[in-house]
Amino acid sequence: MAVVYSKALPQSGGANETPTRRFHTSTEKIIDQANPDITNIYAALLYGQQTRPDNPVLGKRDVLGTVTEDKQVQHKVNGKMETVTKQWSYFKLSEYKWMTYSQAVDYTTNLGAGFRSMGVKAKNRVLIYAPTSREWQLCAFGAFSQSMQVVTAYDTLGESGLLHAMNQAKVEVAFLKADQMPILARIMDQIETVKHVVYYQDLYGMPDGCKEAIDKVKTKYAVYTMEEVHELGVKNPVERQIPEGQDIALVMYTSGSTGKPKGVLIGHQGVMAVAGGIHLFIAPYIEHGHDIILSYLPLSHVLAFFVDVYCIYSGIRVGYGTPRTLTDDSVRECQGDIKELRPMVMMGVPQVWNTIRAGMLKQVNNSSWLVRKLFYNAVELKNVLRSHNLPHNFMDNIVFKKTREATGGRLKFIITGGAPINRNVQKLMNAALCPMIQGFGMTEASGLLSVQLPDDSTFNNVGAPCPSVEMKLVDVPEAKYFAKDGKGEIWVRGPSIFKGYLDNDELTRETVTEDGWLKTGDIGQWTDQGQLTIIDRKKNLVKLVSGEYIALEALESTYKNSLYIHNICVVADSRMAQPCAIVNIDDNQIAQMADNAGIDYNNPSEIATSQDFIKAVLADLQHVARENNLTKQETLAAIRIDAELWSPENDRLTPAMKLKRTDICDYNQDKLEDMYRQMGLDQE
Numbered sequence: 001m002a003v004v005y006s007k008a009l010p011q012s013g014g015a016n017e018t019p020t021r022r023f024h025t026s027t028e029k030i031i032d033q034a035n036p037d038i039t040n041i042y043a044a045l046l047y048g049q050q051t052r053p054d055n056p057v058l059g060k061r062d063v064l065g066t067v068t069e070d071k072q073v074q075h076k077v078n079g080k081m082e083t084v085t086k087q088w089s090y091f092k093l094s095e096y097k098w099m100t101y102s103q104a105v106d107y108t109t110n111l112g113a114g115f116r117s118m119g120v121k122a123k124n125r126v127l128i129y130a131p132t133s134r135e136w137q138l139c140a141f142g143a144f145s146q147s148m149q150v151v152t153a154y155d156t157l158g159e160s161g162l163l164h165a166m167n168q169a170k171v172e173v174a175f176l177k178a179d180q181m182p183i184l185a186r187i188m189d190q191i192e193t194v195k196h197v198v199y200y201q202d203l204y205g206m207p208d209g210c211k212e213a214i215d216k217v218k219t220k221y222a223v224y225t226m227e228e229v230h231e232l233g234v235k236n237p238v239e240r241q242i243p244e245g246q247d248i249a250l251v252m253y254t255s256g257s258t259g260k261p262k263g264v265l266i267g268h269q270g271v272m273a274v275a276g277g278i279h280l281f282i283a284p285y286i287e288h289g290h291d292i293i294l295s296y297l298p299l300s301h302v303l304a305f306f307v308d309v310y311c312i313y314s315g316i317r318v319g320y321g322t323p324r325t326l327t328d329d330s331v332r333e334c335q336g337d338i339k340e341l342r343p344m345v346m347m348g349v350p351q352v353w354n355t356i357r358a359g360m361l362k363q364v365n366n367s368s369w370l371v372r373k374l375f376y377n378a379v380e381l382k383n384v385l386r387s388h389n390l391p392h393n394f395m396d397n398i399v400f401k402k403t404r405e406a407t408g409g410r411l412k413f414i415i416t417g418g419a420p421i422n423r424n425v426q427k428l429m430n431a432a433l434c435p436m437i438q439g440f441g442m443t444e445a446s447g448l449l450s451v452q453l454p455d456d457s458t459f460n461n462v463g464a465p466c467p468s469v470e471m472k473l474v475d476v477p478e479a480k481y482f483a484k485d486g487k488g489e490i491w492v493r494g495p496s497i498f499k500g501y502l503d504n505d506e507l508t509r510e511t512v513t514e515d516g517w518l519k520t521g522d523i524g525q526w527t528d529q530g531q532l533t534i535i536d537r538k539k540n541l542v543k544l545v546s547g548e549y550i551a552l553e554a555l556e557s558t559y560k561n562s563l564y565i566h567n568i569c570v571v572a573d574s575r576m577a578q579p580c581a582i583v584n585i586d587d588n589q590i591a592q593m594a595d596n597a598g599i600d601y602n603n604p605s606e607i608a609t610s611q612d613f614i615k616a617v618l619a620d621l622q623h624v625a626r627e628n629n630l631t632k633q634e635t636l637a638a639i640r641i642d643a644e645l646w647s648p649e650n651d652r653l654t655p656a657m658k659l660k661r662t663d664i665c666d667y668n669q670d671k672l673e674d675m676y677r678q679m680g681l682d683q684e
């Protein structure tokens, strides 16, 4: 009999809403804390210290140096191949060095005492503007040990965003990596409330320009290294001032996919309710005190943050890595983070998995016909066997040995979230690596709202509601989504819901109802097994000229099946009968793709605008549409290519790797207008 992952509460639901559903084993009670009675984030670390004091918990690699290499790149110029020399620099890293629970408690207690002796008090705010690292998390726990609040700012955030976060949140202390100091130096005259600046640096040192920036910052602020603050704490010990559950832990800014990031007030108990909820169902799949997770996604994003906290609480070691050093190819004279750490669990946003998939398929597609056939059939077979609960791991040693070894060979399951994952990507990862589970989360819910279990072999869903929330679907009449058909906007309620937006009560009232339901803005549907499927986001539903709605994100996820594209932004409005798209193709790969498609060109810089190449890519995308049974009105009518790789650095993606639609359209205005002309649309 099929498992039912969530259950409807009796006597719930109404004319415009589905019954309320909860995780199948917690229909009586929503989980509101981690056990035993852990309602604040610092207590999660203390719990680890009490239960496994000498177990390693936080691991990092030191940067030992850099290695610069010349690379010969082939380019076709005026019909002739030319070789250009480019310089690339790579990090050389140490092995992982671990801090035990006891050491982490001592260090953060001293750091908190250090903050206190600088004059920082409970409820004051410490802004962390640094990449994901052990230092990031130690600073956060140091602040929590004295009931200070942490304000998060993505390390890729530009000057204006950083200034906005610092001034809006009335930050007292700014904590940075030395590399970020030049940015602080540039905006320091406009910073209003900061009194102290604390920085850390790599063992190897800091990049050019940072020392001068630090000197400049010192003219206005008291500047300390992290070690100096720690030493201050050692010399001036004070009692820890552990927060209450209802205290605010974080001012976390959303990723900004729908506009300006909003400052979300997240409570300690909210995060620990999520941790308690996860523990209820994930504990059987984990070897606590032994398993390791690789943490490399931005800690300023809720997804990475709550997973780290859960791991610290439950005894999963957290090893820090960076997107720049994950694989062996990206470092020198050492192994990449994945192979060095050999994690059992790893998390990623769909963009990460899409890149891994493209790498795998490139290798497979370059092999002989027989190997290709064997590989693709094995992917299908392993998924089928898994879905019937039949033995399938024997295939790992025959077909998937290489792909598994590339990720250290110990992965038990991988987690994807933050945006929809393509079914084919999930299928491939299930087979070539290990089970991939999909979660659905939101900053306003302290992280997790729903997630699949590791032995759930179904696709196109984000699992059951987390035991820390209850959920219902509510009519969205303008888009013709009705609860009576089992569809509607996802509303959630529970202890993990946020405490409001910073300085924006009006938006808080619009987002949370008086009786505590958070309106997620996402459109969902229940499966027969009680899992949630996300059909789209309210803001990304677009009405076509026919009056029908199309779901942009869902379409993008489908079109990513084309191996031509690195990323895609589907564009539609009420003048159109069919959508069009801006397609992002990596300019390092475009020449190879054009060669494969037999397209003639004189210079690679011409390919993105070559009509023949555009036609070839569009034809492939239309083929993908047919293969996936998209309707005519969901099929792309035209495309244009943007060959500058979209990234958070060039403002085309949010730091959580989601599309920044407005920015993408602004940067490609000419291309859009050209496409609209081709589609016979009036210019607005």
Ligand SMILES: Nc1ncnc2c1ncn2[C@@H]1O[C@H](COP(=O)(O)OP(=O)(O)OP(=O)(O)O)[C@@H](O)[C@H]1O
Residues within 6 Å of the ligand: 254, 255, 256, 257, 258, 259, 260, 261, 262, 302, 416, 417, 418, 419, 420, 421, 438, 439, 440, 441, 442, 443, 444, 462, 520, 521, 522, 534, 537, 656, 658
């Ligand atoms: N597995 C998933 N599938 C589809 N969408 C997802 C998934 N996980 C998260 N999301 C989307 O991410 C949203 C939450 O993201 P986050 O809190 O980072 O802010 P954002 O919505 O991206 O940014 P902003 O609120 O500034 O526009 C959810 O509301 C949902 O739309």
